[in-house]
Amino acid sequence: xxxxxxxxxxxxxxxxxxxxxxxxxxxxxxxxxxxxxxxxxxxxxxxxxxxxxxxxxxxxxxxxxxxxxxxxxxxxxxxxxxxxxxxxxxxxxxxxxxxxxxxxxxxxxxxxxxxxxxxxxxxxxxxxxxxxxxxxxxxxxxxxxxxxxxxxxxxxxxxxxxxxxxxxxxxxxxxxxxxxxxxxxxxxxxxxxxxxxxxxxxxxxxxxxxxxxxxxxxxxxxxxxxxxxxxxxxxxxxxxxxxxxxxxxxxxxxxxxxxxxxxxxxxxxxxxxxxxxxxxxxxxxxxxxxxxxxxxxxx
Numbered sequence: 001x002x003x004x005x006x007x008x009x010x011x012x013x014x015x016x017x018x019x020x021x022x023x024x025x026x027x028x029x030x031x032x033x034x035x036x037x038x039x040x041x042x043x044x045x046x047x048x049x050x051x052x053x054x055x056x057x058x059x060x061x062x063x064x065x066x067x068x069x070x071x072x073x074x075x076x077x078x079x080x081x082x083x084x085x086x087x088x089x090x091x092x093x094x095x096x097x098x099x100x101x102x103x104x105x106x107x108x109x110x111x112x113x114x115x116x117x118x119x120x121x122x123x124x125x126x127x128x129x130x131x132x133x134x135x136x137x138x139x140x141x142x143x144x145x146x147x148x149x150x151x152x153x154x155x156x157x158x159x160x161x162x163x164x165x166x167x168x169x170x171x172x173x174x175x176x177x178x179x180x181x182x183x184x185x186x187x188x189x190x191x192x193x194x195x196x197x198x199x200x201x202x203x204x205x206x207x208x209x210x211x212x213x214x215x216x217x218x219x220x221x222x223x224x225x226x227x228x229x230x231x232x233x234x235x236x237x238x239x240x241x242x243x244x245x246x247x248x249x250x251x252x253x254x255x256x257x258x259x260x261x262x263x264x265x266x267x268x269x270x271x272x273x274x275x276x277x278x279x280x281x282x283x284x285x286x287x288x289x290x291x292x293x294x295x296x297x298x299x
Contacts, residue, residue, distance in 0.1 A: 088130030
């Protein structure tokens with residue numbers, strides 16, 4: 001059994017860990033339980049660590065795998081059941097409340113040939129700001145032949161809770177203009193750049209401009225085919241029937257202070273999600289797990 005190597009690291013203002021297991025290396029920050037990078041020796045990175053990302057306390061990080069919870073994106077674009085959970089007159093932050101909170105590292109342990117890393121975000125004594133629901137969160141990361149990420153919500157309260165969520169994964173690509181996504185042919189998607197109209201995908205998804213689409217009734221497996229790097233990134237999801245595919249392209253990237261002007265070329269987000277008609281309804285004491293397994297194969 002390979003012995004894991006765990007090193008505590010400081011990323012500007014943030015605490016994190018560099019974890020080696022077998023041929024793979026994972027970098028994860030305590031803030032947001034945020035996976036920042038994942039790479040297998042001798043291969044390009046799978047998870048994109050944006051070289052312009054900023055690591056400031058209380059500021060979300062534009063890289064890796066942000067956890068969007070208990071709502072995704074703009075709260076006002078969420079179903080009424082999700083909006084009704086928030087009790088505040090202040091403007092809602094994008095992508096929920098937990099990306100910039102410190103999670104607790106519960107443990108790192110070998111399990112056979114695998115390595116399990118577990119973070120917890122217990123229900124705060126006074127609740128989350130404007131969101132007074134007793135839901136405990138656990139993020140479990142397992143490293144074996146693939147990278148497995150599972151986000152579990154456990155409703156400890158006495159009332160039903162509705163939430164939307166996503167594992168907002170940034171994948172590293174050779175050049176987004178030369179890759180395509182398989183597994184979306186024939187799916188309905190919401191074109192957020194065209195007044196949120198619903199469209200049907202024809203063929204694989206290629207990229208020639210800003211992309212921000214919510215795919216509905218998604219299959220368990222989606223793939224990023226990258227001919228230049230001669231690999232296929234395979235995503236296998238669980239507990240999810242929706243996915244968001246995003247790339248900011250030129251003008252949006254220029255507007256980001258924490259992304260190089262050409263950073264958009266090197267990344268593609270496929271966000272394993274529970275959004276729109278796929279939101280999660282948690283009865284009292286119920287739990288739900290959103291998961292994705294990430295691996296690559298040569299073409």
